[in-house]
Structure formats: C-alpha cells, structure tokens
C-alpha cells in the first residue's frame with residue numbers, strides 16, 4: 001500500500017448506522033467497506049483493533065468559482081463569452097497567483113454544464129473527474145507540441161492548457177486553433193492589457209485578433225482577518241480620490257489590527273480581484289491594425305469594462321480588503 005495515497009481513518013470518525021461516503025481500506029490496500037454501505041456496531045468494534053484508511057483527497061486543484069470570490073458579474077461575463085464565442089481565452093496572473101486554480105475551476109464548471117473537456121499541464125491528477133488529462137512534465141517542446149496537436153484535433157469541446165511558456169508552442173497553438181473549441185491558455189503577466197503587448201511579441205497580430213476572445217485576469221490581495229478587523233467611519237472623499245466617483249456619504253470600512261489567529265498581522269490568507277476583458281470586434285480591429293494599448297483601453301472602458309480596481313472597491317465595501325492594501329498594491 002502506498003501510504004501517500006491513503007490517510008488513516010480513526011474510529012471516532014465513524015458511528016454505527018452511519019452511511020459512509022468513501023471506501024474504507026485495510027493495511028493491504030483492500031476495500032473492507034464500500035462507499036454507500038452502512039457502518040454497523042460489529043464493524044466498529046472490529047476496527048478498534050485494526051488500522052483502516054481512506055484515499056487521500058485528489059491532488060487536482062480546483063474550487064467552485066464562488067469560493068474563488070469571483071463576483072457574479074465576472075462569472076456571468078466569462079461564462080456568456082465562452083459559451084457564445086469559440087476561440088482562445090487567456091487566464092492571466094502575475095507569477096504564483098493561482099492561474100492553474102482558476103483554469104481548473106473553469107474547466108470543472110464547464111464539465112458540470114455538459115461540455116467534454118481536456119487539460120494539458122505538468123502535474124499529476126489523481127481523480128480526473130472525467131476530464132481527459134495529458135501530463136507534459138517530462139516532455140520536450142517537440143513532444144509537447146505533438147500533444148497539443150492531438151488534443152486540438154480530438155473531439156473535446158473545452159481544452160485547458162497550463163504550464164506552457166515556450167513562445168513557439170503558443171504561436172503554433174494560435175495557428176492550429178480549429179475555431180470550434182473553447183481553449184483556456186494560462187499566461188503570466190501583470191495586467192490584462194500588458195498581456196496583449198506580451199502576446200504581440202510571440203504571435204502575429206492578425207492571428208491574435210482572429211483567435212483571441214477574452215482575457216481573464218486575477219491579482220491576489222491580502223484578506224483582513226475576520227477575527228480582529230476594526231470598523232471605522234470613512235468618508236467617501238477617500239474613495240472618490242481613488243475611484244473618481246462622486247459621493248459625499250460616510251461609510252463603514254475596516255482596518256487591520258492583529259490577533260493570535262492571524263499571527264498579529266491583521267491579515268489572513270489572500271483573495272483574488274478580477275477583471276474580464278472581452279475582445280470585441282472593435283478591439284480585434286485595433287489589435288490587427290496597431291495593437292495600441294491606449295486605444296484598446298478607451299474602447300474597453302467605453303463599452304463598460306469593469307477593471308480590477310472596481311472589483312477591489314466592491315471587496316473593500318464588503319469588508320474583505322482594507323483601503324490601505326488597495327493603496328499599496330494597485
């Protein structure tokens with residue numbers, strides 16, 4: 001039995017007459033009780049003298065989109081975009097900011113909506129949830145490209161491509177994209193708009209404008225510790241300066257304080273702030289002609305683009321982030 005795949009179950013996790021929702025294994029790795037069976041008193045007595053195990057949680061890294069604190073607005077925007085436009089969507093984050101988690105979660109979400117799905121990445125997935133999985137960790141670029149070609153010509157409707165940064169492969173992916181699939185490609189960059197500049201150095205502008213349909217961006221911000229955050233009365237002046245809105249009310253915001261739970265930091269964990277840039281026909285035209293980022297920004301904001309600052313504001317008003325964090329990180 002490979003102990004890394006299993007974790008010990010202790011008798012106090014089980015009650016008699018309980019319906020178990022996992023398989024129980026003995027030390028030899030054989031199933032002694034099946035998921036869905038009822039635990040009886042005799043079994044409980046017996047296992048007090050035995051070591052029993054259940055399989056460890058899958059190493060597949062995904063979470064519900066709500067749990068990632070992606071706002072309903074952004075969830076709807078990206079879901080509508082991917083369901084109405086086949087093509088390439090970029091999942092963009094700075095280094096180590098959770099782009100694999102977002103991509104996997106989007107794929108699981110679409111899988112649950114009935115799409116057939118595949119993932120190419122360089123990590124093991126123990127339980128694939130019915131998603132086709134291709135691990136490229138040990139492959140050279142030539143073999144990676146072969147894998148990409150195989151998956152692109154397969155019948156899967158949604159394909160997630162993670163952990164690929166060789167420009168030649170990204171370029172080829174844009175060339176090969178068959179127009180009848182939803183493709184998520186993860187990219188490391190510090191903003192949606194910067195991504196377009198970065199991409200221009202890898203892929204021909206006319207290909208970008210033809211194939212790219214959207215950019216989903218996440219940045220991570222420390223979350224206020226809910227055990228010690230302190231409410232204070234702020235006035236809108238402070239927010240107006242940042243967000244250029246026009247209000248004169250007072251409102252309650254939160255500051256960090258520090259307690260044993262958060263190690264006196266005042267912050268506990270991080271959350272994502274997001275923006276989704278839909279690559280509209282107008283934006284495609286600018287990309288093809290000049291890829292002038294200021295022109296793209298103007299068009300995006302004119303057509304209602306909600307940037308990460310606005311998402312951050314919403315999360316400040318919800319008491320999740322402090323205004324000082326906003327000032328430091330955006």
Ligand SMILES: [Zn+2]
Nearest residue numbers: 225228259262
């Ligand atoms: Zn605290």
